[in-house]
Amino acid sequence: MSARHAPAAGLALVLGLAVCGIAGARAADAVDPKADMKAFQAYFYEKFPNVKHEDFVNGPYSMDEGMRKQWEEKEEFPPYDFAVEKGKELFETPFKNGKTFADCFENGGIGVRQTYPRFDAKLGEVVTLEYAVNRCLTENGETPYSYVKDDMAAVTAYMAFTSRGKPFAITVPDDPRALAAYEAGKQYFYTRRGQLNFSCASCHVQNSGRRIRAEVLAPALGITAALPIYRSEWGGMGTATRRYMSCNSQVRGTPLAPDDALYRDVDYFLSYMSNGLPISGPGARP
Amino acid sequence: MPSTIRVRATASGDQTDVQSLIQHPMDSGYVKDAKGELIPPHYIETVTFEHDGKVVLTAFWGPAVSKDPYLKFKFSGAKKGDELKVTWTDNLGKTDSSVAKIG
Numbered sequence: 334m335s336a337r338h339a340p341a342a343g344l345a346l347v348l349g350l351a352v353c354g355i356a357g358a359r360a361a362d363a364v365d366p367k368a369d370m371k372a373f374q375a376y377f378y379e380k381f382p383n384v385k386h387e388d389f390v391n392g393p394y395s396m397d398e399g400m401r402k403q404w405e406e407k408e409e410f411p412p413y414d415f416a417v418e419k420g421k422e423l424f425e426t427p428f429k430n431g432k433t434f435a436d437c438f439e440n441g442g443i444g445v446r447q448t449y450p451r452f453d454a455k456l457g458e459v460v461t462l463e464y465a466v467n468r469c470l471t472e473n474g475e476t477p478y479s480y481v482k483d484d485m486a487a488v489t490a491y492m493a494f495t496s497r498g499k500p501f502a503i504t505v506p507d508d509p510r511a512l513a514a515y516e517a518g519k520q521y522f523y524t525r526r527g528q529l530n531f532s533c534a535s536c537h538v539q540n541s542g543r544r545i546r547a548e549v550l551a552p553a554l555g556i557t558a559a560l561p562i563y564r565s566e567w568g569g570m571g572t573a574t575r576r577y578m579s580c581n582s583q584v585r586g587t588p589l590a591p592d593d594a595l596y597r598d599v600d601y602f603l604s605y606m607s608n609g610l611p612i613s614g615p616g617a618r619p
Numbered sequence: 620m621p622s623t624i625r626v627r628a629t630a631s632g633d634q635t636d637v638q639s640l641i642q643h644p645m646d647s648g649y650v651k652d653a654k655g656e657l658i659p660p661h662y663i664e665t666v667t668f669e670h671d672g673k674v675v676l677t678a679f680w681g682p683a684v685s686k687d688p689y690l691k692f693k694f695s696g697a698k699k700g701d702e703l704k705v706t707w708t709d710n711l712g713k714t715d716s717s718v719a720k721i722g
Contacts, residue, residue, distance in 0.1 A: 410627065412687065415642050418621050568686050 362571050364512040366505040366605055369519070372605045377554040381542060387493045390558035390613040392551035396542040400549060404617065413490055413518070413563040413615040416570045420491025423484055434488065437469035446489075446496035447612050450503065450601040452511035459514045459597040463572055480591035481578070486561045486570035493561065493614035501558060501612065503605040514594075518602030521595050522553075527586025536580075548619060557604045559616030566619065573600050620718045628703050628721035629688065635721055637668065637676075639690045641707055647682035662710055670697050689690040697721055 370437035388395040394404045424434045435441035449462035467477040525532045537553035560573040578588035623642040624637025666678040675694045706716035
């Protein structure tokens with residue numbers, strides 16, 4: 334809960350400093366990602382004492398025995414298999430200029446998913462894996478992918494697959510722009526919206542592990558580690574962006590544009606919260 | 620073109636467990652797209668599993684079967700190392716097949 338009050342406290346601090354006549358330059362100190370992460374993880378570990386920490390990345394399956402059994406059987410024959418294969422093919426097929434995706438990423442793009450999203454100081458913005466994939470395409474004169482599914486889901490599925498088990502290693506550098514992006518993502522996560530007046534946190538923090546109709550709500554902790562996912566409800570693969578957009582419409586709100594920077598900020602915030610938890614994507618969800 | 624078929628067959632004793640997943644849109648012909656136009660029917664009509672030249676299972680499918688269908692069955696008479704051939708044919712005459720080794 335304390336995390337929810339942090340912005341208000343931060344604002345009070347800023348006002349206090351301003352009143353005292355101290356330059357606003359120190360105001361960024363009020364954003365404390367490390368403390369947020371500690372509180373965030375502690376909240377879930379206390380709420381679900383019987384769930385192993387690294388199991389949070391398996392979402393609803395870490396909370397429900399019956400669902401877990403179905404999932405384990407499904408994992409023997411995973412529905413995202415075709416996407417991983419297609420992603421590998423796209424990843425290895427050279428662009429028109431002869432380069433490949435491997436030229437755009439460290440380590441040739443293999444086993445790097447856990448370092449995204451990251452703050453790019455040169456661009457001054459958050460770069461998610463999806464954003465990096467599209468930047469790679471445009472820089473090489475190719476047409477960018479849709480942020481929602483198909484090729485984007487396939488390539489990110491393959492990249493996640495090669496990074497399985499590696500712990501999330503997201504950093505928020507001490508750069509006011511990075512802290513602002515982090516804070517924007519956090520605000521978005523805790524802001525209520527839509528006709529149902531739900532925030533992301535209403536379902537995935539306060540009510541995580543509970544049922545919403547036939548579904549078990551996944552805990553926000555580790556939720557991005559499983560992306561992209563094959564959702565049976567979608568009958569196909571979807572990216573992190575698709576997940577955020579469908580959350581928005583499920584609370585009867587209007588989703589942002591798929592390439593909106595705010596979605597990248599939310600991804601940044603959520604992935605930072607999950608630091609230390611292993612990548613489990615691509616995932617399969619009901 | 621990657622295969623549209625995934626097969627896993629495991630023999631234990633006389634019995635062989637087969638699981639398969641086929642990538643196919645399975646359009647019924649009754650669903651409309653975003654523009655409101657009907658998506659033409661496109662679905663698998665037959666799937667056959669052959670072991671040692673002998674058909675062990677034939678499935679007659681139609682528009683009511685879901686997208687990317689999954690099939691699981693058992694048969695007897697095969698042993699580890701044998702080959703199992705899977706073939707599907709759809710209403711447009713398209714076909715694909717794959718051979719899996721029984722493990």
